Amino acid sequence: xxxxxxIAIVVLGGTAGDIAVSHAxxxxxxxxxxxxxxxxxxxxxxxxxxxxxxGIALMAVGFFSxxxxxxxxxxxxxxxxxxxxxxxxxLGAKFLxxxxxxxxxWAGVLLVCxxxxxxxVS
Amino acid sequence: xxxxPLHKKTYALLASMVFFSSLGNVLLSRGxxxxxxxxxxxxxxxxxxxxxxxxxxxxxxxxxxxxxxFVSxxxxxxxxxxxxxxxxxxxxxxxxxxxxxxxxxxxxxxxxxxxxLFICAGVALVGGTEPRTGF
Numbered sequence: 001x002x003x004x005x006x007i008a009i010v011v012l013g014g015t016a017g018d019i020a021v022s023h024a025x026x027x028x029x030x031x032x033x034x035x036x037x038x039x040x041x042x043x044x045x046x047x048x049x050x051x052x053x054x055g056i057a058l059m060a061v062g063f064f065s066x067x068x069x070x071x072x073x074x075x076x077x078x079x080x081x082x083x084x085x086x087x088x089x090x091l092g093a094k095f096l097x098x099x100x101x102x103x104x105x106w107a108g109v110l111l112v113c114x115x116x117x118x119x120x121v122s
Numbered sequence: 123x124x125x126x127p128l129h130k131k132t133y134a135l136l137a138s139m140v141f142f143s144s145l146g147n148v149l150l151s152r153g154x155x156x157x158x159x160x161x162x163x164x165x166x167x168x169x170x171x172x173x174x175x176x177x178x179x180x181x182x183x184x185x186x187x188x189x190x191x192f193v194s195x196x197x198x199x200x201x202x203x204x205x206x207x208x209x210x211x212x213x214x215x216x217x218x219x220x221x222x223x224x225x226x227x228x229x230x231x232x233x234x235x236x237x238x239l240f241i242c243a244g245v246a247l248v249g250g251t252e253p254r255t256g257f
Contacts, residue, residue, distance in 0.1 A: 079218040108243075120237075
């Protein structure tokens with residue numbers, strides 16, 4: 001049960017963190033041209049964006065939960081189980097963003113779920 | 123640029139990505155096993171764990187390894203499509219189990235290997251809908 005809870009935090013923290021950081025970067029706009037001076041200026045702006053810090057905080061929560069998990073669980077269980085982020089991604093795309101999710105993608109999601117079920121009983 | 127060097131560079135970076143992400147997680151795992159199971163989640167106990175984590179050599183090597191992974195990933199994404207990179211990197215889920223078995227001596231049962239293979243296939247399918255990167 002503890003395993004399930006922490007995997008859920010790792011997956012949801014990581015995914016929500018990605019979304020927040022992506023949102024922050026979209027607010028800033030495309031990095032162009034890809035020169036060091038431009039990158040430095042964009043980074044400066046990124047760290048003054050609220051969503052960036054929310055993203056970083058969420059990713060930190062995910063990372064420390066991963067470390068906590070690894071303090072007792074096998075890495076050959078934990079890392080494959082984090083593939084559930086693809087399941088979260090597909091469900092989020094379908095039900096939050098109302099995107100079309102291709103049947104092949106659902107087949108992949110199903111395989112990931114079956115795989116995680118198998119490793120969680122092993 | 124001719125197709126050949128790009129082709130080689132793509133494979134080299136993919137290999138680097140898969141290898142260093144798996145190695146990174148295995149090293150983090152070794153470090154956390156050295157620190158010991160976290161049972162007490164009180165702020166004081168977590169502060170002690172925090173200090174142990176950031177003074178552990180394996181953890182730092184793991185973080186370094188994950189940084190190498192991240193740089194390879196970013197470089198690769200600068201020319202390869204995500205829909206090509208993501209399914210190809212699915213093999214990392216198998217590599218982490220292999221490394222767990224050989225480096226950390228984890229017992230990986232037949233059921234677990236089967237689960238890992240299902241996950242690799244599933245992740246490859248999820249991302250592999252439209253691989254477009256020419257190479």
